[in-house]
Structures are given as C-alpha cells and as structure tokens.
Amino acid sequence: MAPVQEICKTHDTSPGPTILDTAEVYIEKRSRGYRTFKFNENPNPKGGESWAKNSAANVRSTARLMERILGAKSLNDVVHEELTAAFTLMQRIPRNYQAKTDKRSPQVAADEADEQERRNEEITRARMTRKGESPGKIEITILRERLPRLKAATIYRHMQDFQRVFKFAVRQGEARENMMADHIWESAEVERRMLLEDDTERQTWCGHLGKLFRTPIFQDKLKDSGDPMFWGPLIALHMGLRSEEVLQLHTDDIQVIDEIPCIVLKQGPGQSLKSMAARRTVPIHRNLLKLGLMQLVEDRRRAEEPRLFPWLERSANKKTFTETFSKRFTRYRKDHECYDPQRDFHSFRTTFNHLLIELECQDSHRKYLMGHVERDVNITNYNPHGFAKKTLQKWVNMIEIDISMIRKPFGDMPLADVTNLADRRVSA
Numbered sequence: 001m002a003p004v005q006e007i008c009k010t011h012d013t014s015p016g017p018t019i020l021d022t023a024e025v026y027i028e029k030r031s032r033g034y035r036t037f038k039f040n041e042n043p044n045p046k047g048g049e050s051w052a053k054n055s056a057a058n059v060r061s062t063a064r065l066m067e068r069i070l071g072a073k074s075l076n077d078v079v080h081e082e083l084t085a086a087f088t089l090m091q092r093i094p095r096n097y098q099a100k101t102d103k104r105s106p107q108v109a110a111d112e113a114d115e116q117e118r119r120n121e122e123i124t125r126a127r128m129t130r131k132g133e134s135p136g137k138i139e140i141t142i143l144r145e146r147l148p149r150l151k152a153a154t155i156y157r158h159m160q161d162f163q164r165v166f167k168f169a170v171r172q173g174e175a176r177e178n179m180m181a182d183h184i185w186e187s188a189e190v191e192r193r194m195l196l197e198d199d200t201e202r203q204t205w206c207g208h209l210g211k212l213f214r215t216p217i218f219q220d221k222l223k224d225s226g227d228p229m230f231w232g233p234l235i236a237l238h239m240g241l242r243s244e245e246v247l248q249l250h251t252d253d254i255q256v257i258d259e260i261p262c263i264v265l266k267q268g269p270g271q272s273l274k275s276m277a278a279r280r281t282v283p284i285h286r287n288l289l290k291l292g293l294m295q296l297v298e299d300r301r302r303a304e305e306p307r308l309f310p311w312l313e314r315s316a317n318k319k320t321f322t323e324t325f326s327k328r329f330t331r332y333r334k335d336h337e338c339y340d341p342q343r344d345f346h347s348f349r350t351t352f353n354h355l356l357i358e359l360e361c362q363d364s365h366r367k368y369l370m371g372h373v374e375r376d377v378n379i380t381n382y383n384p385h386g387f388a389k390k391t392l393q394k395w396v397n398m399i400e401i402d403i404s405m406i407r408k409p410f411g412d413m414p415l416a417d418v419t420n421l422a423d424r425r426v427s428a
Helices: 004-009 019-031 045-054 056-070 080-090 106-130 135-144 152-172 187-195 209-213 228-239 243-247 286-291 293-302 321-335 346-358 363-370 389-398
Strands: 254-257 260-265 280-283
Touching (some): 019 045, 045 056, 056 106, 056 152, 080 106, 152 187, 228 243, 260 389, 280 363, 280 389, 286 293, 346 363, 363 389
Antiparallel strands (some): 254 260
8 A cells, every 4th residue: 555645645635624623623612511513502511621631632632643644634635545544554653653743754653663673673583593592582572572553442542533523524514424434443343453462451450469569658658648659559459449539539538427437439629520420438448547547637637638638739731630640650660660561550440349359249339339330220220328338348348458568657556446347358
C-alpha cells in the first residue's frame, strides 16, 4: 500500500472546517452536556463536566493524530482509501509518538521505527552469534528489543472517537456520511488483534505486596503521618476503592455507623463519583484501624482540614487527584525497584475484588462493596436500604493481608471491639 501522504495528495480538498476544527466544536458541545445533538435536546451540564474531564482529551488527541496523518482537510473530503491507509499506518506508529509535539509526521516516525528495529536486530544477532548463544535465546532477545507500537486497544479507541466526530459532522451537515462505519473494527477483530499482542492485562498484587511494603514509605518514619503515598495504596487494597475515591476523601466521609467505622462514599463539594452505584458505605478493614486511620482523621479534624489528604493538588489537565498521584506512584515504584506495568494503583482494587471472589463472597455483596452496577431487580427493587454493615464488615475483614512489616505512623493503636471477624479468611 502506498504511503498515506501519497494517497491524500491524489484527492482534492475544499474549503471548510478541518478535522481538528470539527472535533473542537464536538468537544465544546459535549462539554456543555449535549449527547445526541438533536434539535430539541436539553443539555446535562453536570454530565458534560464529567465528560470534559474524562474524555475530551482523548477525542482531541485522536483528531490531532488523524489530521497529522490525513492533512488539514474537512471530513467531507476524506475518502475510503485514505482511512484504510491511515489505520494501516497507525499499527506501525511508535507508542511514544506525540502528535501534538513531534515534528515528524506519523509516517516518518513509523518508518524510522522500522529502520531502528532492523538495525537493532542486525547488531543483536551478530553480537549474540559471536558469543555462541542459542538460536532460541537470540530470538527472544530480538523480540524483547522491538519498539512498542500503538496497541490494538488504543487504535480501536481512536477509531471509536473518530467515528463519534464523523457522526457529529454528518448531523451538522459537514460530512455526507459516516465513513468510519466501513472502517471501525468489529468486536471479534479487536479481540483477534489483542490476542496477537503480548499479555499486558492488569494483574493482582497477590504475592507481590511484601516487596512493596518493604520500600521506604512503609518502613521509615513519615514526615507527614497522613502521606497519601502510604495510605492511598492501603485503603484501596483493603477496601476496594477507586483511586479518585480515596484521594478526594473528606474527613466527614469517615463515620462510625452502628459502632462500625465506615467510609461513606458520596458526592460532596469537590468530589465526583463514577456512577450511581459508586455511592456506597464500606466498613473500614481492621488493618487500617490498627495502622491508625481513625487517629489520622481526628488529627485532620483538629487541624480543621476538611480533606483527608489536604496537600494533594489536582492535575492541570483532567483536574483530578489521580492523574498527578499516578505519576508519583509510578516514579516511586521505579525508584524502589518494584515497578511492574501490569501492577499499578488500580491493581489494588483488582486485588480486593479477586480476594472477595476467592472467598465466594455473595455476588450482590461484592458488587455493592466494589461500587459496581447491580442488575438483579430483587436487589435493586426490594433492598433499597442496602446491606447490613455487619454483613459487609464480615466480608471486608475476611480478607487477610500481612502488614506486620509496615511501620505504624502512630505506633501501636488500640483496636476497639468493633470487628466481627469470621472464621473463613483469604490472604493476599
């Protein structure tokens, strides 16, 4: 197939908004709360705000990349041959390519990556052959040295977002048809392509917590007894909370209900939840009580700090605590040689869910604790007040995690008789 630039040059373009121009209008309207773009649609500003925070950057990056590939033309001027060439090229683009800042075109970046891979293979093969290494070892080494390209899931996301912009352009009269309908992969094709890639699926922390817990943040005296780098992973691991749910906690969210310390997840000032199901009350694991979480809450309240982690700042881009904290957590793991791309902060939540499954936790209880949507009408319609806190506490405390090597920020804490430990437990 000819390079995409050559294909694009063979087709005339007409005046009109460019791909990026149309995408920016789409982003602006979606951010105001429009979804269907029907004439009589009433916008949902709150929903638009959430979309802007979570999805706008992805759509903009897709539009920017497609314009770098196809040129500054209107969607009405895009032809099928160009889209075929564009998504073929996309499979060769290096994973670290930035359409916004890279001076190279995507085509040049892909060609240079191919050439670098070819040179690397020649050098590695010659060096290892001289050493008398086995063909198997040579092959694996060469494969491991290949430059990462865009993943199938990333390309599919670009396809989805570009199709959304195309559909918007059709409704606005800026494109004759949604040409992406003939190019976006079917789910079976996405799955097939993902099966051909190296496994990068998120893993649990089971069997790997000891190494993390022996790093300085869990071993040394803390300058701030409420350091989120200490408490964030522990709360997510022991209670299954999402990163933003942990990092945005208010001290008022920690409550004692029926003599059971709980975290009440709700939408308060400066807080956001992923869904209605995310509104839930989760009993605090006994390990967190032993480590002094309630003492931290009292200290914050005495200092008149409304947030549990008051010194965390939101990111400039998505305006979330997670975006900034995730970078810090990644850097911390790399600095202390416990980094694994398949075990990130969200893996703590994955671990909590996995351990509940191992315990054969009742599915409705597990979904509630995780903040997952419940589809069973017997639960949604006939259990409006949720589950008993003691029942939920039982499941939470069944999960056993060894924290014996962790230095307690407040020393040994007396554990109030508020736990109802079950006989059956599972360990991480």
